[in-house]
Amino acid sequence: MSTGDTAFDTDAAHDEAIRAIRTRRSGHNFDADAELDDETLEELIRDAALAPSSYNLQPWEFVAVQDDDRLDEVVELAYGQEHVKEAGTAILVVGHTEPETADRVFDEWVEAGRFDEETGQQVKEQTVAGYQSEQAGRDYGIRNASLAAQNLLLSAHARGLTATPMSGFDFEGMAEFLDLPEDKIPVMLVAVGPSGGEEPERLPRRDVEEILHRETY
Ligand SMILES: Cc1cc2nc3c(=O)[nH]c(=O)nc-3n(C[C@H](O)[C@H](O)[C@H](O)COP(=O)(O)O)c2cc1C
Structure with missing residues (x-):
């Protein structure tokens, strides 16, 4: 186990991105007196919305809570995790469980000349069919919106902010509190705000030798 090599490869084409990946933390130390503009x-x-998504469907929404009283409710729904309040902003990353953007997005593929009409129609039908079971719809939503959440975390870090991804909250209660429609699910809560200073050292990461399998598991 190692605490993670935070050195970055100066030969990388985007070495600042490598640095951001290697130094990002789930911070809990926020400056409660400063605000996110x-x-x-x-x-x-x-930046979150620049995450990749299946066929560019972008099946995500974001609900930002900044009102003090509403943040108190969010803390309660997050089982008393006070750092959400100290952060000053809680963003719920929401996933679609239905392919509601499919018509528009597949039109865009065709308009851009990336698919001809017939292929666009076929791929759209296959994609929409993939959402048919409840499980598949939830999987799509969670898979895609999780990538958006990671982009959000990295963007916050790159801007010198502190951000923490959270799933320690009452999912049903949060969906109700934020008025999510039936076909939308909470994927990740991100507490984000100006940093209050240093974070404790990162806990060990499993070594590459332990987690990298070559050719087969
Ligand atoms: C799915 C998920 C759920 C998490 N839930 C919480 C949470 O409810 N509260 C919290 O403070 N941190 C939460 N975290 C942050 C983790 O504790 C953190 O990512 C982990 O300890 C590694 O630390 P690092 O992100 O600083 O490298 C969560 C992270 C993930 C990915």
Whole structure:
């Protein structure tokens, strides 16, 4: 086990990105007196939305809570995790369980000349069929929106903010509190805000030798 090599490869084409990946932390030390401005919030969401998604369906939404009283409710739904309040902003990353963007997105594939009409239609039908079972719909939502959540975390870190992904909350209660429609599911809560200083050392990561399997498991 190692605590993770935070050195970064200066030969990498995007070495700042490697640095960001290697130094990102799930922080709990927020500056409770500082606020996240609106412009930065929108930039975080813009970066989150640049995550890859299946056929570019972008099956995600983001609910930002910043009102003090509402943050108290979020803390309660997160079983008393006070750092959400100290962060000042809680963003619920929401996943679609239905392919509601399919018509628009497959039109865009065709309009861009990436698919001809017939192929676009076929791929759309296959994609929509893939959402048919409840389990498949949830899997799609969680898989895609989780990537958006990771982009959000890295963007926050790159901007010098602290951010923590959280699934320690009452999913049903949160969905109700934030008025999520029936076909939308909470995927990850991200507490984000200005940093309050250092974080404790990262816990060990499993070694590559332990987790990398070559050719077969
Ligand atoms: C799915 C998931 C759920 C998590 N839930 C919580 C949580 O409820 N509260 C919290 O403080 N941290 C939570 N974390 C953060 C982890 O504790 C953290 O990622 C892990 O300890 C590794 O630390 P690092 O992210 O700083 O490298 C969660 C992380 C993930 C990916």
